[in-house]
Amino acid sequence: MWIEIARIARLASLVSALGANLASADEADPTPTFSRDVAPILRARCQECHRAGQVGPFPLVTFEQARKRAADLVSAIEDRRMPPWKPAAGFGPSLRHDPSLTPVEVSTLARWVEGGTPPGDDRDLAPARPFADGWTLGTPDLVLEPAEDFAVTGSGPDLYRCFVIPTNLPADVYVSAVEYRPGNRRVVHHLMAFVEVANAGRARDAADPGPGYSSYSGAGVEIVGDLGGWAPGNAATHLPEGVGRSLPKGADVILQVHYHPDGRPEVDRTGIGLHFARKPVRQTLQWKGVMSRNIRLPAGEADIRVKASWFVPVAVDLLAVAPHMHRLGRDMKITASYPDGRSVDLIHIPDWDPDWQGTYTFEGPVHLPKGSTVRVVGRFDNSDRPENPHRPPQLVKFGHGSTEEMCVGYLAVVKAGQDLTRPGEKDDLFSTLVDQHRRGLKQEQMDRRRR
Numbered sequence: 001m002w003i004e005i006a007r008i009a010r011l012a013s014l015v016s017a018l019g020a021n022l023a024s025a026d027e028a029d030p031t032p033t034f035s036r037d038v039a040p041i042l043r044a045r046c047q048e049c050h051r052a053g054q055v056g057p058f059p060l061v062t063f064e065q066a067r068k069r070a071a072d073l074v075s076a077i078e079d080r081r082m083p084p085w086k087p088a089a090g091f092g093p094s095l096r097h098d099p100s101l102t103p104v105e106v107s108t109l110a111r112w113v114e115g116g117t118p119p120g121d122d123r124d125l126a127p128a129r130p131f132a133d134g135w136t137l138g139t140p141d142l143v144l145e146p147a148e149d150f151a152v153t154g155s156g157p158d159l160y161r162c163f164v165i166p167t168n169l170p171a172d173v174y175v176s177a178v179e180y181r182p183g184n185r186r187v188v189h190h191l192m193a194f195v196e197v198a199n200a201g202r203a204r205d206a207a208d209p210g211p212g213y214s215s216y217s218g219a220g221v222e223i224v225g226d227l228g229g230w231a232p233g234n235a236a237t238h239l240p241e242g243v244g245r246s247l248p249k250g251a252d253v254i255l256q257v258h259y260h261p262d263g264r265p266e267v268d269r270t271g272i273g274l275h276f277a278r279k280p281v282r283q284t285l286q287w288k289g290v291m292s293r294n295i296r297l298p299a300g301e302a303d304i305r306v307k308a309s310w311f312v313p314v315a316v317d318l319l320a321v322a323p324h325m326h327r328l329g330r331d332m333k334i335t336a337s338y339p340d341g342r343s344v345d346l347i348h349i350p351d352w353d354p355d356w357q358g359t360y361t362f363e364g365p366v367h368l369p370k371g372s373t374v375r376v377v378g379r380f381d382n383s384d385r386p387e388n389p390h391r392p393p394q395l396v397k398f399g400h401g402s403t404e405e406m407c408v409g410y411l412a413v414v415k416a417g418q419d420l421t422r423p424g425e426k427d428d429l430f431s432t433l434v435d436q437h438r439r440g441l442k443q444e445q446m447d448r449r450r451r
């Protein structure tokens with residue numbers, strides 16, 4: 001009986017709520033107010049970046065801050081420039097973390113501005129959103145950072161500095177999330193982290209004065225794995241359950257920081273935070289870079305295509321992609337074809353923004369059978385335009401420096417069907433990829449000699 005009454009009461013209130021909605025849609029919609037309608041959208045969708053100390057160029061927290069820029073807000077969201085989200089909609093599988101505003105949210109902001117940006121009633125205003133400062137994923141299990149600050153000279157070429165950080169781990173662990181904490185955002189261009197066990201990084205460090213050592217291409221020593229990387233726009237996330245990155249007992253993490261001097265002497269101390277897997281790990285994640293070193297962008301040319309491909313050597317599941325180009329990149333597409341000839345779209349970044357190098361995670365894994373091919377096509381523009389680091393434009397070739405170019409589709413892959421909780425199962429995806437890479441380099445050398 002009680003249940004019946006409760007159910008009827010709930011139904012009645014549902015009907016009246018629906019009625020109220022219909023009625024208000026029938027009448028002219030009331031003008032949204034800041035307190036009731038706009039503030040919740042800004043809190044949920046904008047303040048992660050648009051508050052003090054974050055990447056957004058101004059805060060969007062108070063009524064006054066939003067009112068001042070009201071027209072800009074609407075044009076930025078109507079054009080889908082904000083929140084920043086670069087992948088073309090509808091190309092490839094659906095992606096997690098798509099922050100795009102819903103049509104209702106867009107229309108609420110637009111109507112608030114059309115209606116003269118009314119503040120509304122302060123009593124409607126929800127309390128400020130709490131943000132965990134420092135780490136977005138909460139306190140890490142292990143924080144790694146160099147023992148001292150690194151001084152970055154005011155001018156000169158880009159620096160690639162590797163810092164060797166002992167983990168002192170007493171046993172092998174699996175890492176389920178890596179959060180990078182760039183120290184001085186004025187000079188830190190991007191970060192990579194490598195795993196090393198043979199003390200070769202320490203030897204390089206000892207031989208090079210100052211903290212760390214210089215190495216332009218990767219860690220410059222034999223590594224046993226990596227912990228991914230960071231560039232502006234990259235947000236930390238947890239790997240799916242059952243997937244981890246292995247970090248062996250006693251390993252050193254080599255943190256490579258790419259510095260871009262900003263004209264003034266600066267100091268930096270960049271760190272990374274690791275979260276260990278709480279559940280058993282069945283598969284280890286590896287990043288595979290599908291890249292071309294054969295880049296030649298003639299000065300003044302506005303539409304140059306660079307292609308790269310990867311023959312998939314064992315069946316893998318693709319979890320995420322991270323397109324990478326520098327300042328002359330305009331557009332990148334990544335697709336794959338299966339051994340039976342069918343093809344699948346993976347991602348398209350139609351309007352490349354070098355300051356926004358996102359990592360895009362698929363809603364579900366994309367299976368790539370052995371013998372598939374992943375294709376990366378980058379389009380570059382070396383004409384005279386503000387993004388061009390050379391004035392006047394000049395011939396640009398492959399290189400890691402910010403005035404050279406790269407064309408890479410980074411793929412986060414696990415070995416399909418792997419279950420490391422089964423006795424005797426081998427964790428060999430990394431070595432498979434390294435072997436394939438070495439054979440490729442050898443082949444390239446032989447081809448070059450033959451030419």
Ligand code: HEC
Pocket residue numbers: 041042045046047048049050055056057069072073075076077081082083084101
């Ligand atoms: C993930 C970080 C991030 C989020 C979330 C974000 N912004 Fe931004 N916003 C930026 C950055 C960085 C810039 C400056 C660089 C640029 O213009 O691309 C910017 C610039 C802007 C600008 C000025 C430039 C322009 O394109 O008009 C406006 C207006 C703006 N944001 C509004 C918003 C609104 C409104 C939201 C929420 C609906 C939002 N942003 C969410 C990072 C963010």
